[in-house]
Amino acid sequence: MSDATDTDEQPPALPGDGLREGIIDDLRNRIGDAIVDTHITPNDDLWIRVQTDAWRQTAEALKAAGFTFFSFISGLDWMPSPYGKGEDDPTAEPKEPDTEIRQGVTGGDTRFQVFARLVDLDRHVGVTIKADVPDEPFAVESWTTVFAGANWHERECHEMFGIGFNGHPDLRNMYLPTDFEGYPLRKDFPLLARMIKPWPGIVDVEPMPVQDEAPDDAPAVEDGAS
Amino acid sequence: MTNLSDRQQLSYIASQAADARLNVELETEGMTLNIGPQHPATHGTLRIICRLDGEQVIWAEPSAGYMHRGYEKLTEVRTFPQVTTLVNRIDWLGSFANEVPFILASEKLMGVEAPPRAQVIRTILFELSRIANVSLFLGDLGVQMGAITPVFLAFRDREYVLNLIEGATGGRFHPNFDRIGGLKDDLPKGWIDETRQTMVKLRKFCDIIEDLLFGNEIFQSRMRGIGIIPADVAKDYGLSGANLRASGVDYDLRRDQDIALSYDMADWKVWTHPDGDSFARCWIRLQETRESCKIVEQLLDQIPAGPIMTKVPRIIKVPEGEAWVSTENPLGEMGYYVVSKGDLGPFRVKIRSASFNNISIVPWALKGVYVPDIITILASLYFILGDIDR
Numbered sequence: 001m002s003d004a005t006d007t008d009e010q011p012p013a014l015p016g017d018g019l020r021e022g023i024i025d026d027l028r029n030r031i032g033d034a035i036v037d038t039h040i041t042p043n044d045d046l047w048i049r050v051q052t053d054a055w056r057q058t059a060e061a062l063k064a065a066g067f068t069f070f071s072f073i074s075g076l077d078w079m080p081s082p083y084g085k086g087e088d089d090p091t092a093e094p095k096e097p098d099t100e101i102r103q104g105v106t107g108g109d110t111r112f113q114v115f116a117r118l119v120d121l122d123r124h125v126g127v128t129i130k131a132d133v134p135d136e137p138f139a140v141e142s143w144t145t146v147f148a149g150a151n152w153h154e155r156e157c158h159e160m161f162g163i164g165f166n167g168h169p170d171l172r173n174m175y176l177p178t179d180f181e182g183y184p185l186r187k188d189f190p191l192l193a194r195m196i197k198p199w200p201g202i203v204d205v206e207p208m209p210v211q212d213e214a215p216d217d218a219p220a221v222e223d224g225a226s
Numbered sequence: 227m228t229n230l231s232d233r234q235q236l237s238y239i240a241s242q243a244a245d246a247r248l249n250v251e252l253e254t255e256g257m258t259l260n261i262g263p264q265h266p267a268t269h270g271t272l273r274i275i276c277r278l279d280g281e282q283v284i285w286a287e288p289s290a291g292y293m294h295r296g297y298e299k300l301t302e303v304r305t306f307p308q309v310t311t312l313v314n315r316i317d318w319l320g321s322f323a324n325e326v327p328f329i330l331a332s333e334k335l336m337g338v339e340a341p342p343r344a345q346v347i348r349t350i351l352f353e354l355s356r357i358a359n360v361s362l363f364l365g366d367l368g369v370q371m372g373a374i375t376p377v378f379l380a381f382r383d384r385e386y387v388l389n390l391i392e393g394a395t396g397g398r399f400h401p402n403f404d405r406i407g408g409l410k411d412d413l414p415k416g417w418i419d420e421t422r423q424t425m426v427k428l429r430k431f432c433d434i435i436e437d438l439l440f441g442n443e444i445f446q447s448r449m450r451g452i453g454i455i456p457a458d459v460a461k462d463y464g465l466s467g468a469n470l471r472a473s474g475v476d477y478d479l480r481r482d483q484d485i486a487l488s489y490d491m492a493d494w495k496v497w498t499h500p501d502g503d504s505f506a507r508c509w510i511r512l513q514e515t516r517e518s519c520k521i522v523e524q525l526l527d528q529i530p531a532g533p534i535m536t537k538v539p540r541i542i543k544v545p546e547g548e549a550w551v552s553t554e555n556p557l558g559e560m561g562y563y564v565v566s567k568g569d570l571g572p573f574r575v576k577i578r579s580a581s582f583n584n585i586s587i588v589p590w591a592l593k594g595v596y597v598p599d600i601i602t603i604l605a606s607l608y609f610i611l612g613d614i615d616r
Contacts, residue, residue, distance in 0.1 A: 043484070044334070045550060069477075070464040071552075071559070072578040080567070081302065104565055105548045117550065117563075117578075121461070121475060124482040128550060128563075149463035152586040160298075175291035175615065184299055194303055 019125060020046040023065070030061035037106040049106035049130040055114070056141035056167075058129055063146055067118035067127060070147035073154055075133075075161035076113045078103050081187040083195070108132050114140055114163060116150075139164030160185035238454065240282070241594030256284065261600070263292045272585070272611055276592065276600065283600065286592035288585055294615040301575040306332050306406060306542050309572065313562075314400040316579055317613040320359035320556040322351045322391065325404040328575075330486060331551040331564040332406050335544045339486055343532045344408040349488040350421070350525050351394065351403070352553075353518040357428055358387040359556035360515045363608050364435045367508055370605040371448055376438055383431040386424045393417055406542055408535035418526050425519045432516050440509065449505035453591050453603035456502055463590070464583035467558025468514060469607060471498045472506035479554035487553070492524040504606035511608070543570060557581050557613055581613035 017040055024038050027048065034054030039047040050058045080098040101111055112133040119126040133140060142165040143150035152174065154165040159173045162183040173180065182189050262273035273292065277285040297316065301309050313328050314321045326348060333339060340348065365380020388398045394413055395401035403410050439445050455465065460473040470477060478496040480489045497513040499506035544566040552561025558580025565574040584607050591603055 047548075068458070068461045070462060070583075071561070072464070072576065072583075074563070074576045076565070076574060102567070104546075115563075115576075117561075121477045124477075126550070147462050147464070148459070148590070149465075149583055149586055152582065173291075175294040184296065187302075189299075191299060191303055 017042055019123060023125070023127065024048065026065050027058070027061060030065065031057055034058065039106045046125070046127045047106045047130065048127060049108065049132075052131050052134060052140055055131045056143060056146065058131075059116075059118070059143050059146040062118050062127065062129070066120045066122060069119040069121050070143075070149045071117035071119055071126070073114065073116040073143065073150055073157060075157045075163050075185070076104075076115060076130075077111065077161060077185065077187045078108070078113065079111050079187045083190055106130055110134055112138075112161060112163060114157065116143070116153075133163050137164065137166075138162065139166050141166050142168040144168055159183070162186070236451075259597070263289075272609070272614065274588070274592075274600070274604075276597075278597065281596050283592050283595050283597065286589055286600070288588045290582075290585070290614045292615070293611050295612075297616050298575055298577055301572055303571065305570045306544055306572065309575070310404055311400075311402050313577070314402055315612060316577065316616055317359070317555065317557055317560070317581075317610045318399055319362055319610060320355035321399055322355040322395070322401045322403060323359075323553070323555045324560065325402070326352055326487070327551045327553045327555075327560055328562045328564070329404045329406055330553070331549045331562045332542075332544055333486070334549045334551060335547045335564065335566050336406065336538070336542075337545075338407050338536055338538060340408045341533050341536050342488075342530045344534045344536075345486055346488045346491070346525055346529050347394075347409055347413060347534065348404065350522050350529075351391065351401070352487065353522045353525075354387055354391055354421075356518050356556040357515055357522075358384050358391065360511050360518075361387070361428065361431060363511060364432075364439070364508075364515065367605055368439055368445075370601050371445060373439070373442075373445075376435060379431060379434060379438075383427055386427055390417070390421055390424055393420070405535065407538035408533070412534050413529075418529070421526060422523065425523050428519050429516065432512060432519075436512060440505075440512065446505065448598070448602050449503065449508065449606065450501075451503055452599050453504045453595065453606060454502050455587065455591060459587070459590065460502070463587040465558070465587060466580050466583065467554065467556070468510040469507055469558065469584055471496065472510045473502040474498055474500045479552060479559055485551070485553065488525060488528075489521065491528055492521045494521050494524075504602050507606040507608070541570070543568065544572070552578065555580060557608065557610060558584060560613075577616050579613045579616055581609035581611075582616070585609050585614050 020040050023046065028035055031054055034051045034057065035048060036051055037049045078101045103113065110132040113130050114133055115128055115130040117126055117128050131140060140163065142154055144154065145167065154168050155171055155174050157163055158165060158171045159176060160183060165171065257278045259276045259278055260273065261276065273289040275287050275289060276283045297312050300312055304312065309328060310325045313324045316324045361380050361384045365377040368374070368376035391401060392398045394417055395403035455473050457473040457475050460470050460475065476496060476498050481496055494517045497510050499510055546566055546568040548563070548565050550561060550563045552559050559578070560580050561578040563576035564572050567573040592600060595603060
């Protein structure tokens, strides 16, 4: 298969972990101690968690470092859902809900986090940036002055999680009515459709009947009959 | 910024002038024009509110959300294999392409990889969805300008591709065919030959569309120099796919990332265009359809023998972790940020869809243009409503 790629041009080099470490060092020179934690999955991806105060500064620094392509901003709610997945067997004993808040890659101290992704189009490498969102003030700085495309993403994040973005020109709702109460993507916002009617897919998770136990005198099912 | 022609400069100056007028609030008594949410010229239920000064747009704002289905919330109450059914419906014209990045992200978290045969077939189906998606765009392009013929040709030839997708997966629009660890089924008998013949038809279709539309004087005068997006603005807004490449940025996720799809087995080219106008965006898509045909034709000769499914447990539990995978979908970069807590289903899925970013540039791009250009600029940006609202 290797000869199929034999062309005059060498395929562009794909980023390695050395490059990712270099990016962290470069960012450390630019924003100093604002980096709280970093994480590299070998040959895969890079995460950087920064202090909440340095959220916009990080965007500026990374943009200056070549990460000019803005991919997305969104939020994370690390509290396990108190409602479960709505797929539990209704006849079984109710399970003790998991209430422990465990943050994912690069850790964290708060229930809510914002995360965003920027890409360097020349070096073909992307980075995921995270920051904690404290309860008071429940907001981070807006990225709209750095990346114009952040506008809609921050509106969406504000609507879905309630996270504020200081300096955003217009945090109107995008999807929901203006007087809608609650933040749908928070884990404590119930998915009403599931509350009202249990998921019929519950049938799928029942144990399969064991083949051997089928009685010998069971009537044969004709092909095509349903 | 790239070198601009006189015409491009004029359009840029007009947008600056509109900006200035808006800022000092000197506009004469304007008019608010509402397009949609059910206007035939939009692809679904997007609503655009424009404020006009004479014939010129001085302010425009798309109002999305008429089709929001809450997939990010719904994924949290699904198991991993069930999620593909949902994400199929994000970009409904190229639906197989929506499944792939999610499956790849799940596979990355689980540490499994599809066998080579499955990867090649995945890539072929991925490109077929791109052809099905973009060929409709090419036909629809004419309708936006009052030409009816191209859309009939597009629907006819797209049908061949849909038949192929149906033949392989069983579903015309929503294949739901990709599985963690491989594919649901192998290809049916005779499918490869049929695909080869269809690709010849699709190349012919591209030639016809190029003749009918791209060489057309009216088409050119309504597209060239209209809706210019410079590269730095495009990157700021996160434009992706053909919209980004039309602004001269050489970036394609099929080539520029290490991903478990078989693009490196084919010899193909990433097209860019320096102009960044509506014409460039359409032209890039036309060339990409041809490249897709090329990729499919080459991969058909190289499908390796072997299983189509690797060994995965019957009940799939994904280990704790976070993964981001994005692919070059027909509309642009589509990615899933999957957070798993070791359960049967994802803890959180952030869906980054291409059209959301591609449409967020509309307030910028429509500033200063004339009313008839609204439609052509929107058409050339190419969005699918389900891909904006998710």
